[in-house]
Amino acid sequence: MPHARGDFEQMWRDLAPVGRSAASGGYHRQPWTAAETELRSWFVEECAARGLTVETDGIGNQVAWWGDADLPGVLTGSHLDSVLDGGAYDGPLGVVSALAAVDVLRDRGFEPTRPVGIGVFVEEEGSRFGRACLGSRLVTGATTWDDARELRDRDGVFLADAIVDAGLDPSAGLLSLDRVGTFVELHVEQGRDLVDRGVPVGLASEIWPHGRWRFDFAGEANHAGTTRMEDRRDPMLTYAMTALAANKQARLAGQRATFGRVAVEPNGTNAVPSLVTAWLDARASSDAALADLVDAVARQGSDRAARDGTSLAVTPESVSGSVAFDADLAARLAALGDRPVIPTQAGHDAGILSAAGIPTAMVFVRNPTGVSHSPAEHAETADCLAGVEALADVLAELTGAGA
Amino acid sequence: MPHARGDFEQMWRDLAPVGRSAASGGYHRQPWTAAETELRSWFVEECAARGLTVETDGIGNQVAWWGDADLPGVLTGSHLDSVLDGGAYDGPLGVVSALAAVDVLRDRGFEPTRPVGIGVFVEEEGSRFGRACLGSRLVTGATTWDDARELRDRDGVFLADAIVDAGLDPSAGLLSLDRVGTFVELHVEQGRDLVDRGVPVGLASEIWPHGRWRFDFAGEANHAGTTRMEDRRDPMLTYAMTALAANKQARLAGQRATFGRVAVEPNGTNAVPSLVTAWLDARASSDAALADLVDAVARQGSDRAARDGTSLAVTPESVSGSVAFDADLAARLAALGDRPVIPTQAGHDAGILSAAGIPTAMVFVRNPTGVSHSPAEHAETADCLAGVEALADVLAELTGAGA
Numbered sequence: 001m002p003h004a005r006g007d008f009e010q011m012w013r014d015l016a017p018v019g020r021s022a023a024s025g026g027y028h029r030q031p032w033t034a035a036e037t038e039l040r041s042w043f044v045e046e047c048a049a050r051g052l053t054v055e056t057d058g059i060g061n062q063v064a065w066w067g068d069a070d071l072p073g074v075l076t077g078s079h080l081d082s083v084l085d086g087g088a089y090d091g092p093l094g095v096v097s098a099l100a101a102v103d104v105l106r107d108r109g110f111e112p113t114r115p116v117g118i119g120v121f122v123e124e125e126g127s128r129f130g131r132a133c134l135g136s137r138l139v140t141g142a143t144t145w146d147d148a149r150e151l152r153d154r155d156g157v158f159l160a161d162a163i164v165d166a167g168l169d170p171s172a173g174l175l176s177l178d179r180v181g182t183f184v185e186l187h188v189e190q191g192r193d194l195v196d197r198g199v200p201v202g203l204a205s206e207i208w209p210h211g212r213w214r215f216d217f218a219g220e221a222n223h224a225g226t227t228r229m230e231d232r233r234d235p236m237l238t239y240a241m242t243a244l245a246a247n248k249q250a251r252l253a254g255q256r257a258t259f260g261r262v263a264v265e266p267n268g269t270n271a272v273p274s275l276v277t278a279w280l281d282a283r284a285s286s287d288a289a290l291a292d293l294v295d296a297v298a299r300q301g302s303d304r305a306a307r308d309g310t311s312l313a314v315t316p317e318s319v320s321g322s323v324a325f326d327a328d329l330a331a332r333l334a335a336l337g338d339r340p341v342i343p344t345q346a347g348h349d350a351g352i353l354s355a356a357g358i359p360t361a362m363v364f365v366r367n368p369t370g371v372s373h374s375p376a377e378h379a380e381t382a383d384c385l386a387g388v389e390a391l392a393d394v395l396a397e398l399t400g401a402g403a
Numbered sequence: 404m405p406h407a408r409g410d411f412e413q414m415w416r417d418l419a420p421v422g423r424s425a426a427s428g429g430y431h432r433q434p435w436t437a438a439e440t441e442l443r444s445w446f447v448e449e450c451a452a453r454g455l456t457v458e459t460d461g462i463g464n465q466v467a468w469w470g471d472a473d474l475p476g477v478l479t480g481s482h483l484d485s486v487l488d489g490g491a492y493d494g495p496l497g498v499v500s501a502l503a504a505v506d507v508l509r510d511r512g513f514e515p516t517r518p519v520g521i522g523v524f525v526e527e528e529g530s531r532f533g534r535a536c537l538g539s540r541l542v543t544g545a546t547t548w549d550d551a552r553e554l555r556d557r558d559g560v561f562l563a564d565a566i567v568d569a570g571l572d573p574s575a576g577l578l579s580l581d582r583v584g585t586f587v588e589l590h591v592e593q594g595r596d597l598v599d600r601g602v603p604v605g606l607a608s609e610i611w612p613h614g615r616w617r618f619d620f621a622g623e624a625n626h627a628g629t630t631r632m633e634d635r636r637d638p639m640l641t642y643a644m645t646a647l648a649a650n651k652q653a654r655l656a657g658q659r660a661t662f663g664r665v666a667v668e669p670n671g672t673n674a675v676p677s678l679v680t681a682w683l684d685a686r687a688s689s690d691a692a693l694a695d696l697v698d699a700v701a702r703q704g705s706d707r708a709a710r711d712g713t714s715l716a717v718t719p720e721s722v723s724g725s726v727a728f729d730a731d732l733a734a735r736l737a738a739l740g741d742r743p744v745i746p747t748q749a750g751h752d753a754g755i756l757s758a759a760g761i762p763t764a765m766v767f768v769r770n771p772t773g774v775s776h777s778p779a780e781h782a783e784t785a786d787c788l789a790g791v792e793a794l795a796d797v798l799a800e801l802t803g804a805g806a
Contacts, residue, residue, distance in 0.1 A: 225611070
């Protein structure tokens with residue numbers, strides 16, 4: 001497939017510099033920033049080069065359709081935004097592979113009997129407004145605009161203002177999913193399941209339930225030198241104990257709990273903090289186990305707060321229940337290439353569309369280290385190209401003459 | 404003293420809005436910002452209203468002299484900058500009281516036989532460039548300009564650029580201390596010693612040795628959902644345990660250890676951090692005890708790092724040895740009003756000048772709650788006016804006919 005390889009590698013080179021930190025090599029492609037606007041333009045150009053016209057909705061979700069049959073179509077794609085200082089693959093691999101898969105199908109002389117859509121959802125990572133999969137949540141109605149419009153970024157900018165600043169118009173409406181009969185998202189794997197199995201490509205069975213909870217630990221600011229230790233109400237101590245408790249709780253139960261984001265007020269070296277806000281990312285194998293995990297962490301934090309003279313308030317920011325992808329669809333697509341069907345602990349737009357009742361599948365591409373959300377995130381080109389071929393096979397299966 | 408009361412209260416009202424956060428009521432008077440520039444202009448105007456001319460040095464330290472005798476003079480004053488979201492009193496009370504004390508002396512018809520200087524030192528809190536007492540350190544040579552010029556603020560701005568942006572010229576030279584025979588700094592007390600003793604004003608005996616150490620906890624960024632707990636190298640855990648250990652260590656020994664400032668990379672909710680940087684503020688009753696305290700915290704942090712697969716690097720940023728103020732001077736000034744002589748754990752420019760060999764005294768004004776470095780910091784007006792009277796007595800003692 002010299003064409004597919006050439007297209008894939010050229011697209012990958014074109015994307016490489018956008019939003020890249022020279023210091024870390026990681027990516028800062030936060031939604032509605034200059035970097036993301038550049039990525040949106042890149043997507044329009046790539047589609048135009050393929051004779052496809054992109055619709056961009058009022059918040060920046062994008063779709064381009066190949067074929068205009070009246071039958072329900074198959075949407076494929078992913079997202080282009082990154083976590084803060086993230087990797088190159090999480091998101092863009094699915095968009096680039098979707099474009100390359102169309103190239104492969106055309107090289108094969110394939111003519112779809114149902115339309116194939118290539119889509120990009122905004123703010124999948126929630127890195128700017130804290131709500132993961134915000135674009136697909138709004139499109140499916142899982143989150144309403146009235147709820148989302150209250151969101152602010154770390155600088156206090158309201159969501160609507162950020163969108164307008166990026167040259168978009170939130171009142172222009174959201175992408176319609178009316179034409180989407182099936183959604184297929186290709187994604188770099190974010191664990192080592194495929195490495196352990198020694199295969200480059202797999203299908204997803206389920207997404208663990210997961211969510212984000214804001215923990216506000218409130219105490220009393222005071223002088224770090226003159227205030228006796230026993231006279232303090234130091235919320236940093238309550239936070240520190242809670243972070244250790246969360247780790248232990250998740251470790252013992254084979255679950256996941258992480259405090260990766262912290263904001264301290266006033267955050268001065270010589271002041272006992274008045275407020276420590278930390279965000280818990282928690283994931284578990286069932287909805288009940290997730291609720292138990294978060295309850296246990298919150299309870300241990302509150303117990304410690306009572307001893308520290310501080311207080312703890314826990315606010316859920318986004319919680320996604322267990323997602324079981326369409327098992328028949330996964331089995332059918334896995335059989336195309338004898339590919340394993342594996343679970344993931346990572347949230348995806350595919351989980352949001354699946355929860356909205358759209359038959360959905362995910363294609364995973366092997367990640368040699370399992371590392372993601374990091375500049376070190378990686379996939380071998382040969383595996384990426386195998387992913388493109390697999391995605392082309394899937395699209396052919398779902399939109400070919402027999403579909 | 405209707406004149407002194409009127410002047411004091413008017414000055415206090417004039418300063419109240421400068422750099423004040425409407426949300427918290429706290430002050431953000433970081434050095435070389437618009438708020439601090441406004442305070443510097445205010446000081447020039449207040450001195451001019453008293454017929455005194457202010458010299459401002461290349462970095463923003465200021466002094467105005469009353470009387471021009473050739474004899475060594477007495478400098479009094481403090482600083483106008485604040486910690487982040489700090490109180491109104493820490494610093495400004497000493498400057499306003501110095502101006503008001505001159506008013507009191509003039510009302511008394513006092514004629515100094517030695518010059519009286521009113522001074523303001525910049526960046527006492529180290530809230531912007533991390534080096535406490537930077538202005539007085541540079542003036543005394545405790546810190547060299549070659550060392551200081553490498554400092555950057557949280558936004559990466561170099562010290563020299565910040566100073567130039569504030570309309571100053573660092574190459575214009577530093578304040579000379581040649582005329583300073585004695586330094587007297589009035590300050591709000593930052594503990595409850597005077598409350599416990601039931602007196603409004605006291606003198607300082609000593610400053611505990613204290614310092615700031617940067618703790619860099621390095622690990623590996625990774626996905627918060629897909630990375631198994633046992634596969635992580637999470638520096639947040641190492642930090643959390645170290646923060647708890649520091650608290651315990653200081654509590655058991657009657658010392659002080661605080662982690663009040665934290666910066667996390669990449670600080671994303673769904674990413675295990677790659678780096679947690681936290682600053683330890685530590686204070687102890689002797690130089691040896693302080694070294695032992697910091698060593699113990701660093702050792703416990705390193706032990707935990709070995710278990711977490713992370714690393715810890717500890718860098719001292721500013722360390723001030725024990726300061727014993729001139730005991731004879733303190734006793735003589737205390738005797739003027741039967742005032743107690745008490746220690747403090749807080750660093751001050753007075754400590755820097757004392758360490759540079761200048762006979763130095765501090766006057767403390769009662770703080771009803773002991774709270775400082777907080778919007779809740781407070782002193783009653785009656786106590787502040789008692790402080791002005793006490794400072795006037797001290798200046799009369801040190802510059803009067805018998806001095």
